[in-house]
Amino acid sequence: MxxxxxxxxxxxxxxxxxxxxxxxxxxxxxxxxxxxxxxxxxxxxxxxxxxxxxxxxxxxxxxxxxxxxxxxxxxxxxxxxxxxxxxxxxxxxxGAVGTVTVGTLVAGSNVLLPRAVAALKAARPGITVVVQEATFDAQVPRLLDGEVDLVLGRLNPIDDQPALRQITLYREPVLLVARPGHPVRSRPGLTLADLLDHPWVVPLRQTALRQELEQVFHDAGLPLPGNLVECSSALTVRTLVRDTDMIAALPELVARTDGEIAPLPVALEPVRRTVGVTLPDRRPLTPSARLMLDHLREQAAELTGPRDDPPA
CATH class of the missing domain: 1.10.10.10 (Winged helix-like DNA-binding domain superfamily/Winged helix DNA-binding domain)
Known part of the structure; x- marks a missing residue:
């Protein structure tokens, strides 16, 4: 034909x-x-x-x-x-007009992305920014088809996707958080086992963070909490933690910049979140997408300071 x-x-x-x-x-x-x-x-x-x-x-x-x-x-x-x-x-x-479509993950960068978008719009008011939220598996076909210019969030393995490449922007710890008046805060020598009697909100099963949390409990010889809500909407997680006695694991930038939730003194040392951008390997970025990537790099450097040095 x-x-x-x-x-x-x-x-x-x-x-x-x-x-x-x-x-x-x-x-x-x-x-x-x-x-x-x-x-x-x-x-x-x-x-x-x-x-x-x-x-x-x-x-x-x-x-x-x-x-x-x-x-x-x-x-x-x-x-x-x-x-x-x-x-x-x-x-x-x-270089003054255009559109950039950013795919963000449901457990993605709700601190970095707004700052980068604001910086881009301040420098180039004529550029339209479109943000589409979905899981990484749902974003990949859009990225490969050209519907999405880049995907921002926690980096997922792409060993089975040779048409993609990734850029690391920063790494940050994941912290356990609860509301400031949570009853566990009055308990001396708080441990992970002490938190099992309280409700938790955890990421969906197919996410990397959920798998890492399960490994933390396994290594400590503990079962997962029995009272669970599975959710990867950052806004919903924040509201549940703020308004109830639920406990959650959130990236450090979120945990320390939200005045209505606060970290708990229980370390999750093995769990660190690597935030970055996933791109099509062979398709060049449009001028608007390249500007978006530049601002993401700049804002990531400002957020993390000298401890993380994003690659050039």
Whole structure:
């Protein structure tokens, strides 16, 4: 099948992605500001070019077929590359406008990222910053497809992802925290075992921090606390720790900069968080993404001081 014979147009790619994202021809037409008959004609034209049915139309909307899912994945990747090409050209012209999409992890950098975004916007008000939060496994396909420019947060192993590379920004300890008036604070010689009778909020099972916490308990000959909430939303964790007697493990920068929670005197020496950026190995960064990376490096250096020296 030859798609580069002039029949397949950019509007076909935009149309397919819009229908897949909005779930119906009517909502896609509204999003594209087109009349529904025009969307229907364009979809028929596209399916005629490809020789397959892309969407099953029904009373509840349009559902992508196997062919539709495959085509929209490629269409989304092509559109992302075209966006990046356009931004690269305009960025080379003046460096004043553009868009950078940052993927952040649900247990990610809620101290570093806001500071870097603020610094970037102060220097380049015309650059739009888009932040998308998800787990690392969900971010990788977006990063490879070009929907996300870079992923910021705790570095995850990428041995099985040769198309990715990583830059370490800083390393920090992970501390156990509780509210200032938590009853365990009155207990002398506090140990990890003393905390088992209290409720905990811990990261999800598939996260690296959860695995490391489980190893800490195992090495101490202790079971995991029986009263658990599994959560990796930093805002929810903070609220639970602040408003209840729950105990959590949080990065030092978060634990020491939040006046309504405070570290407990129980060390988690083996657990350290390595924060960094995951990038596509072969795709060059757009000017806006490179500026974002520069500000992340600068803010990381300011946050951690001389104890951590981010790589050049």
């Amino acid at each position: 030859e798609l580069l014979d002039g029949r397949l147009k950019l509007r076909h790619l935009v149309l397919a992605v819009a229908i897949e994202e909005h779930g119906s021809l009517l909502r896609a037409a509204e999003h594209l500001r087109l009349a529904q008959p025009a969307v229907t004609r364009s979809l028929r034209e596209l399916e005629g070019i490809l020789g397959v049915e892309l969407f099953v139309r029904g009373p509840r909307g349009a559902t992508p077929t196997l062919f539709g899912t495959a085509f929209t994945e490629h269409a989304r990747s092509v559109l992302a590359e075209l966006r990046r090409a356009g931004e690269r050209i305009s960025g080379l012209a003046d």
